[in-house]
Amino acid sequence: MxxxxxxxxxxxxxxxxxxxxxxxxxxxxxxxxxxxxxxxxxxxxxxxGLNEVTESADVSEHEPASSGTDFTRNDLSFLKSLRISLPDEDIPSAERDA
Known part of the structure; x- marks a missing residue:
């Protein structure tokens, strides 16, 4: 740094x-x-926490994880780091398995 x-x-x-x-x-x-x-x-x-942003960064990290939720992949990762879980129906199956 x-x-x-x-x-x-x-x-x-x-x-x-x-x-x-x-x-x-x-x-x-x-x-x-x-x-x-x-x-x-x-x-x-x-x-x-810092994440270095690069030009080739995957934009999908900042897009909604699925059409049925307002949480991005970063949001879900942050909540998981705080040991906060969401009801399974709010988390796309691909995110539950990650």
């Missing part, structure tokens, strides 16, 4: 941190928890 990508990933992490830190709704809930007598330590974990 080149230095520019590492720098951009670091900037993304900082942007996520800032958005959480500046969130009024998060601040409000943290304040309410402290009002109840508890100290709050908020730790978030972000996983950033």
């Amino acid at each position: 080149n230095g520019r990508i590492k720098e951009l990933i670091q900037q993304l992490g900082e942007a996520i941190h800032e958005s959480v830190s500046d969130s009024e709704s998060i601040s409000g809930v943290v304040r309410e928890i402290r009002d109840e007598g508890f100290d709050v330590m908020l730790m978030l974990e972000a996983t950033i």
Whole structure:
């Protein structure tokens, strides 16, 4: 991974941190928890995945997996990585067997 990508990933992490830190709704809930007598330590974990895009990339990865679903092959792969399964009728048979 080149230095520019590492720098951009670091900037993304900082942007996520800032958005959480500046969130009024998060601040409000943290304040309410402290009002109840508890100290709050908020730790978030972000996983950033990168796939290099090439000119010869298979466009079908971004097209619906079948005419009966709105999920792409990438969507199904991502859900599977999170251990989220869909009812069999929502997954095309070719995707179930993969």
